[in-house]
Amino acid sequence: MKIISKNFKLLTVFLLVLGLTACSDDDDNNLPPAEPMTIVDVAIENNLTSLAAALEATDLVSTLQSEGPFTVFAPTNDAFSDFLTEANIDLSNMTATEIVTVRNVLFNHVIAGATITSTDLIGAGSGYVSTEAAGVAGNNMSLFYNFTEGSVVLNGMSTVTTADVTASNGIVHVVDEVITLPSIVTFATADPNFSNLVAALTADGQPDFVTTLSLPNGVTPTPFTVFAPVNTAFQALLDSNDNWNSVADIDSDLLTNVLQHHVITEANVRSEDLSDGMMPTTLEGDMITINLPGNDGNPAKITDGAGNTDIDIIAADVQAINGVIHAVETVLLPDTTN
CATH class of the missing domain: 2.30.180.10 (FAS1 domain)
Structure with a gap:
């Protein structure tokens, strides 16, 4: 009888735990789904705070939170800081002309309508794509990429250091230099x-x-x-x-x-x-x-x-x-x- 009683108690405890677990699972199922990570969220999550600040200062946050898809080459904080220093621009106190300039430079890092992976770039070897930046008469600026010495390089000036950070509305590749507006x-x-x-x-x-x-x-x-x-x-x-x-x-x-x-x-x-x-x-x-x-x-x-x-x-x-x-x-x- 003692053995039966002991087993009964253990069974009761087991059923109680099982019931609590089931309730917990039901509660989990009732939780709202996790918010999707957009391009902007990915930038913040990966400590690309200078890029995020620039997007905010030029009113581009909502653009890169939209459906997309986008391929974004995201400069590191050091890269963006160097660019702003060389251009003598203070994000917190920009003139109207400087806002237009920084906005166009940022757009020069964005390819709309496509999710381009590092495998795509390496497989192609080299080529040109169109960015969202405006060239002469508003024509979309070109971006040259090539795979050289084991790295993807953009316009001969900026190298991809971290590739294929996925977002809900595209993909981000971290680069070590700001891709400035290209001349002939x-x-x-x-x-x-x-x-x-x-x-x-x-x-x-x-x-x-x-x-x-x-x-x-x-x-x-x-x-x-x-x-x-x-x-x-x-x-x-x-x-x-x-x-x-x-x-x-x-x-x-x-x-x-x-x-x-x-x-x-x-x-x-x-x-x-x-x-x-x-x-x-x-x-x-x-x-x-x-x-x-x-x-x-x-x-x-x-x-x-x-x-x-x-x-x-x-x-x-x-x-x-x-x-x-x-x-x-x-x-x-x-x-x-x-």
């Missing part, structure tokens, strides 16, 4: 496909192309439209003359004219602005002729000042803050007889 020069130097062009622009005896093509929009002769030859185009140019082993071997004045023949000033001519037969005048002075469409599905083809035809635009609309770049497959040559 930013993309030319960031994209390895233009390394031969950069070598030509900076060759001995050339005008200060870097300073000119870095001018802020609104300063004459901005904005620029640049038809940028890729590396293979410059190599083909060198191969066309037995005396040219590098751009340094090309006569300085000739090289200047050739480079200026790729630039249209005071115009941000995007692919949608091109029309069949249009003949813009280049910085060098000769006109080029645009025909639509290009070959092999490319958007347009060019006849240069020397009469060379069927030069395809192979990548279009790399939008900077002071102009736009179109990559071309062949170096454009001016009319040297005039």
Whole structure:
């Protein structure tokens, strides 16, 4: 009897505990669901307080709490502090102009309508995407990414240090530098496909192309439209003359004219602005002729000042803050007889 009594007591205690547990489970089931973690919540959760403060100061919190999806490259506190110090901006006491500037810089870290993972970026290797920042005439700014030396780098200046922090309305990648608004020069130097062009622009005896093509929009002769030859185009140019082993071997004045023949000033001519037969005048002075469409599905083809035809635009609309770049497959040559 004692054994039965003892077992009965234990059974009673067990049932009581089971009942309490069941009640506790029912209570848990009745709790409201956890609030979703938006991009802004993720920034705060990961101690990106400077970014959160900047979003608040520029009235962008509600934007990044909306449905999205967004891909956001989020600068660390140190990175944002360095940017504000260099720009001499105090978030708590900004002028209207400074608010617009900081807001556009922040938008340059945001890609709307897509959740882009580090696997996507690494798999692609390199490329361009459009951010929410406004370039010339409000056109969305481009962002160049490439996977180099084991890291994803943005516009040649900012490296992803922590990737794939997920949010309910997108994804966050932490970066070590603020991605400032890019100029024509930013993309030319960031994209390895233009390394031969950069070598030509900076060759001995050339005008200060870097300073000119870095001018802020609104300063004459901005904005620029640049038809940028890729590396293979410059190599083909060198191969066309037995005396040219590098751009340094090309006569300085000739090289200047050739480079200026790729630039249209005071115009941000995007692919949608091109029309069949249009003949813009280049910085060098000769006109080029645009025909639509290009070959092999490319958007347009060019006849240069020397009469060379069927030069395809192979990548279009790399939008900077002071102009736009179109990559071309062949170096454009001016009319040297005039």
